[in-house]
Amino acid sequence: MIENIKSFLGSFFVTGDPMIYGADASIALASIGIVFYLTYFKKWKWLWDEWLTTVDHKKIGIMYIIAAILMLFRGGVDALLMRAQLIIPNNTFLTSQHYNEIFTTHGTIMIFFMAMPFIFGLMNIAVPLQIGARDVAFPFLNAVSFWLFFLAAMLFNISFVIGGSPDAGWTSYAPLAGLKLDPGVGENYYLIALQISGIGTLATGVNFLVTIFKMRAPGMTLFKMPMFTWSTLVTSIIVIFAFPVLTIALALMSIDRLFGAHFFTIEAGGSPMMWANLFWIWGHPEVYIVLIPVLGIFSEVISTFAHKTLFGYKAMVWSMIAISVLSFTTWLHHFFTMGNTAMVNSFFSISTMIIAIPTGVKIFNWLFTLNKGRIEFTTAMLWALAFIPNFTIGGITGVMLSLAPADYQYHNSYFLIAHFHNVLIAGTVFGVFAGLHYWWPKMFGHILNERLGKWAFWVFMISYNICFLPMYFIGLMGMTRRMYTFPSGLGWEPLNLIITLGAFGMGVGFLIMVWMIVYSAKYGKRDTTGDPWNGRTLEWATSSPAPEYNFAHIPQVETVDAFAHMKEKGTADSIYKAPFQAIHMPNDSGIPFILSVFFFIAGFGLVFEWYWMAIPGAIGIVVCMILRSFKDHDDHHHIPAEEVEQTERAAGRLS
Amino acid sequence: MKKLAMKLIGACSLLLLFLTGCTNKIAVLNPQGPIARQQYHLIIWSVILTAFIFAVVLIIFIYVLVKFGRKNNHAGYDPNNHGNTKLEITWTLIPVIICILLAVPTVKTLFALDGPPKPAEGMSKKEAITINVTSADWKWIFRYPDEGIQTVNYVVIPEDTPVKFNLFAHSSMNSFWVPELGGQQYTMPDMPMKLWLQADHVGNYLGRSANFSGRGFAGMQFHVLSKTDADYKAWIQNIKDTKPALTMSKYEDLLKPSNVKTSAFSSYPKELDKKDNKAMKKMNHMEHMDIPENHMDLKSQDNDMDGMDMSDDSTKGGK
Numbered sequence: 013m014i015e016n017i018k019s020f021l022g023s024f025f026v027t028g029d030p031m032i033y034g035a036d037a038s039i040a041l042a043s044i045g046i047v048f049y050l051t052y053f054k055k056w057k058w059l060w061d062e063w064l065t066t067v068d069h070k071k072i073g074i075m076y077i078i079a080a081i082l083m084l085f086r087g088g089v090d091a092l093l094m095r096a097q098l099i100i101p102n103n104t105f106l107t108s109q110h111y112n113e114i115f116t117t118h119g120t121i122m123i124f125f126m127a128m129p130f131i132f133g134l135m136n137i138a139v140p141l142q143i144g145a146r147d148v149a150f151p152f153l154n155a156v157s158f159w160l161f162f163l164a165a166m167l168f169n170i171s172f173v174i175g176g177s178p179d180a181g182w183t184s185y186a187p188l189a190g191l192k193l194d195p196g197v198g199e200n201y202y203l204i205a206l207q208i209s210g211i212g213t214l215a216t217g218v219n220f221l222v223t224i225f226k227m228r229a230p231g232m233t234l235f236k237m238p239m240f241t242w243s244t245l246v247t248s249i250i251v252i253f254a255f256p257v258l259t260i261a262l263a264l265m266s267i268d269r270l271f272g273a274h275f276f277t278i279e280a281g282g283s284p285m286m287w288a289n290l291f292w293i294w295g296h297p298e299v300y301i302v303l304i305p306v307l308g309i310f311s312e313v314i315s316t317f318a319h320k321t322l323f324g325y326k327a328m329v330w331s332m333i334a335i336s337v338l339s340f341t342t343w344l345h346h347f348f349t350m351g352n353t354a355m356v357n358s359f360f361s362i363s364t365m366i367i368a369i370p371t372g373v374k375i376f377n378w379l380f381t382l383n384k385g386r387i388e389f390t391t392a393m394l395w396a397l398a399f400i401p402n403f404t405i406g407g408i409t410g411v412m413l414s415l416a417p418a419d420y421q422y423h424n425s426y427f428l429i430a431h432f433h434n435v436l437i438a439g440t441v442f443g444v445f446a447g448l449h450y451w452w453p454k455m456f457g458h459i460l461n462e463r464l465g466k467w468a469f470w471v472f473m474i475s476y477n478i479c480f481l482p483m484y485f486i487g488l489m490g491m492t493r494r495m496y497t498f499p500s501g502l503g504w505e506p507l508n509l510i511i512t513l514g515a516f517g518m519g520v521g522f523l524i525m526v527w528m529i530v531y532s533a534k535y536g537k538r539d540t541t542g543d544p545w546n547g548r549t550l551e552w553a554t555s556s557p558a559p560e561y562n563f564a565h566i567p568q569v570e571t572v573d574a575f576a577h578m579k580e581k582g583t584a585d586s587i588y589k590a591p592f593q594a595i596h597m598p599n600d601s602g603i604p605f606i607l608s609v610f611f612f613i614a615g616f617g618l619v620f621e622w623y624w625m626a627i628p629g630a631i632g633i634v635v636c637m638i639l640r641s642f643k644d645h646d647d648h649h650h651i652p653a654e655e656v657e658q659t660e661r662a663a664g665r666l667s
Numbered sequence: 668m669k670k671l672a673m674k675l676i677g678a679c680s681l682l683l684l685f686l687t688g689c690t691n692k693i694a695v696l697n698p699q700g701p702i703a704r705q706q707y708h709l710i711i712w713s714v715i716l717t718a719f720i721f722a723v724v725l726i727i728f729i730y731v732l733v734k735f736g737r738k739n740n741h742a743g744y745d746p747n748n749h750g751n752t753k754l755e756i757t758w759t760l761i762p763v764i765i766c767i768l769l770a771v772p773t774v775k776t777l778f779a780l781d782g783p784p785k786p787a788e789g790m791s792k793k794e795a796i797t798i799n800v801t802s803a804d805w806k807w808i809f810r811y812p813d814e815g816i817q818t819v820n821y822v823v824i825p826e827d828t829p830v831k832f833n834l835f836a837h838s839s840m841n842s843f844w845v846p847e848l849g850g851q852q853y854t855m856p857d858m859p860m861k862l863w864l865q866a867d868h869v870g871n872y873l874g875r876s877a878n879f880s881g882r883g884f885a886g887m888q889f890h891v892l893s894k895t896d897a898d899y900k901a902w903i904q905n906i907k908d909t910k911p912a913l914t915m916s917k918y919e920d921l922l923k924p925s926n927v928k929t930s931a932f933s934s935y936p937k938e939l940d941k942k943d944n945k946a947m948k949k950m951n952h953m954e955h956m957d958i959p960e961n962h963m964d965l966k967s968q969d970n971d972m973d974g975m976d977m978s979d980d981s982t983k984g985g986k
């Protein structure tokens with residue numbers, strides 16, 4: 013009996029590595045600390061009322077961003093561990109199994125639990141405000157999306173202390189990720205956690221599509237929408253077309269692993285290459301899901317701080333639409349080297365290269381937005397400006413990779429790693445940082461410290477180049493990705509050392525940024541006007557932080573840059589003029605959170621194939637859905653006119 | 668502008684690294700055979716064209732920042748400047764032209780790489796040789812069907828001779844990559860593939876797996892030794908005379924997950940050739956879009972095969 017329990021615990025908890033024990037201890041301590049804090053300061057009710065049950069898009073956005081920053085930290089620590097291992101040849105800091113788990117969780121967390129949630133957070137904050145709406149189309153569903161993502165992220169993250177992490181790469185290729193070559197629960201975590209968060213993502217796509225189509229302020233035609241809203245619309249459409257493919261692929265592989273089917277194993281006629289196809293049919297659009305929204309952010313930031321209207325608005329929109337369509341026609345470039353005919357590779361080489369055309373159009377339009385501008389170098393603007401040359405490097409190396417015969421020499425080498433970090437970091441990460449600085453006052457009512465922000469920018473941006481530019485060369489020298497160690501004597505030592513130094517420099521940049529956030533929370537300059545940057549779009553028309561109902565009166569829109577136009581005409585006060593009316597708002601609900609907890613329970617059960625746990629979890633999910641279906645009649649309330657007036661007065665809007 | 672200075676210094680030093688010195692350490696930029704050379708030419712061509720784009724972007728970028736980034740001088744500020752059709756057409760057309768300039772040699776090279784490399788001018792055509800490569804966890808196995816010998820983790824080829832590598836995988840996928848001789852191709856368990864390579868000179872070229880295959884992946888390194896025809900013949904004879912024969916049970920031991928040193932065998936069981944040929948035939952059928960019944964037939968053969976060599980495949984084992 014005792015023996016049984018011992019052996020169960022031995023396989024349930026990951027054992028044998030001092031770093032893991034350290035992690036166990038810090039997780040336990042942090043949890044105890046949080047529980048103690050909440051209890052001691054009597055914050056449980058506050059947590060439940062204000063956050064766990066909220067359906068307010070702004071609060072959901074804030075929670076997305078907090079979670080994403082935590083995940084950026086986790087993924088960043090993974091990256092630093094990898095680079096610490098590769099600082100010298102034949103290093104023994106990490107074992108190969110440990111390294112494999114770390115690059116897998118690094119990639120998966122960065123894409124699914126950092127980049128996407130960060131972007132969804134900013135969309136939640138900004139899009140309803142930009143289109144002059146009171147909330148998203150389906151506020152309840154929005155909360156469901158968030159909690160599904162959050163609990164899926166937690167499920168994925170516990171894998172490194174309970175049961176073991178996935179270790180077949182973020183691409184999880186069959187047959188390596190199949191049961192035969194990869195027994196244990198690690199890959200199950202990958203499949204189930206991504207499945208759960210994928211459901212949330214799909215719902216977000218639908219939600220924002222409907223929000224943008226149905227809830228724009230009167231007068232805002234599609235071609236008067238702000239560019240970030242446009243980019244969100246395009247992204248939502250990509251999500252809706254791409255995510256079902258991932259859902260199916262994950263489901264099929266889960267059936268392979270949990271129930272012994274052979275969709276992707278060679279036995280009984282399954283096809284590993286089918287996985288590669290399905291994964292990348294979703295995967296290539298996915299990289300545009302995390303890129304297109306930040307292109308929108310850059311358009312907003314560059315136009316705001318060049319104090320100029322965006323150059324070539326229509327071209328910007330159409331190039332985004334072109335990119336979104338083309339993104340579905342290029343997936344095969346991820347496996348040019350899997351024995352395709354010359355004809356097939358020619359087709360996909362050309363379809364990939366073509367994406368450079370609309371992308372180039374966008375770059376030139378930004379350059380010409382700066383032209384004849386009055387450029388103000390705020391921190392947000394620095395991130396946006398740094399994006400232009402750094403992302404262009406990622407873009408041109410992308411074109412180089414698209415030439416299939418040349419790709420035979422780059423594929424799966426550090427050249428590729430350098431390329432996609434050049435687009436993911438200079439694109440996505442710079443973009444969300446720019447967005448964070450830009451919309452921070454709207455979220456919290458104060459401005460992030462510019463001096464610390466600029467320090468963080470320079471340290472991070474320079475270190476980023478020190479880290480990733482040498483990777484191109486070490487790739488050309490023949491170093492492949494996912495090598496947990498490298499031999500000495502090949503001349504790879506100096507560059508690996510430089511790369512690791514750069515990586516740690518980025519870590520320092522991140523720490524400065526965290527310090528900047530803490531510092532600004534305390535000493536940050538208040539934003540009393542609601543319009544700290546002399547903004548051009550509607551989110552700046554309301555006070556900071558935006559009130560629960562966003563706008564006391566829904567704004568009337570006549571042109572692009574609606575708020576700039578209102579300021580010119582002197583009608584900017586039209587949205588907060590008395591008399592006020594009662595405002596109709598959605599009710600908070602605990603169901604999204606509870607539903608997601610049941611998803612977590614069911615998911616955990618499936619990971620360990622404990623059906624006694626999975627089935628009750630599934631029943632809980634169904635019960636939550638049924639409960640929700642009967643609640644339709646009391647899901648909204650009204651904010652009385654007096655309360656609106658009080659709120660506006662408190663924000664200093666009524667003199 | 669601190670930032671611009673940094674950028675310029677960075678770009679220049681990279682260019683220097685690129686153009687001077689250490690290219691012989693940079694395997695891809697040091698092609699040692701006609702396949703690698705074709706890819707190298709394409710790479711350089713694409714570097715030139717894309718560097719041109721980068722230069723244009725950088726110049727405009729620096730210009731606008733310097734001209735419109737000054738604190739107190741707002742000469743030329745025009746908040747309503749919002750488009751210019753002529754300019755927009757120009758910067759759509761230039762990338763289009765560049766894409767065409769890239770696409771044409773890409774397609775040409777792709778079709779050229781499909782077959783054996785053409786003999787260099789003035790050289791007589793040499794008979795190609797065939798080597799069957801199998802990746803197993805985590806080693807490379809090379810069989811010479813014409814000679815009946817097998818090597819592990821190193822392979823010897825005659826110089827100036829086209830070599831056709833038929834690529835097979837036991838269990839996981841890997842990718843066969845010898846950067847100085849040419850780009851890679853995957854080894855896949857369900858579909859044999861081919862890769863032509865050729866070395867200009869006598870030499871020793873490092874190869875490795877480029878596709879992650881589990882715990883021992885980093886050790887999947889091998890050497891390609893290119894020898895003169897006479898030395899090559901002597902080497903084969905030497906293997907046949909001095910190395911042990913490979914039995915089926917020893918072969919199955921070799922397939923078990925492990926990293927191993929180099930080794931060579933004077934012969935190997937003939938079943939292995941049969942199995943390789945059968946897999947290649949299946950592949951050819953698939954390429955010619957076979958009728959369904961036939962396809963089913965081949966699948967059942969596939970099952971027989973599993974029974975033979977995959978039954979005792981021990982898996983990754985405890986973490």
Ligand code: HEM
Pocket residue numbers: 088091092094095115116118119120122123127180181182183429433436437440441479492493494495496515518
């Ligand atoms: C903070 C700085 C970062 C550093 C130093 C870093 C470093 C690395 C390194 C060295 C690898 C290659 C590991 C290997 O193949 O052995 C890697 C892989 C990867 N990184 Fe990052 N990374 C960083 C940030 C990011 C970000 C922000 C993203 C995404 C938004 C990202 C996404 C990925 C992905 C998808 C992989 C591939 C994982 C796999 O092979 O399965 N990384 N990273």
Ligand SMILES: [Cu+2]
Pocket residue numbers: 295296299342343345346
């Ligand atoms: Cu792609």
Ligand SMILES: [Cu+2]
Pocket residue numbers: 410431432
């Ligand atoms: Cu790419």
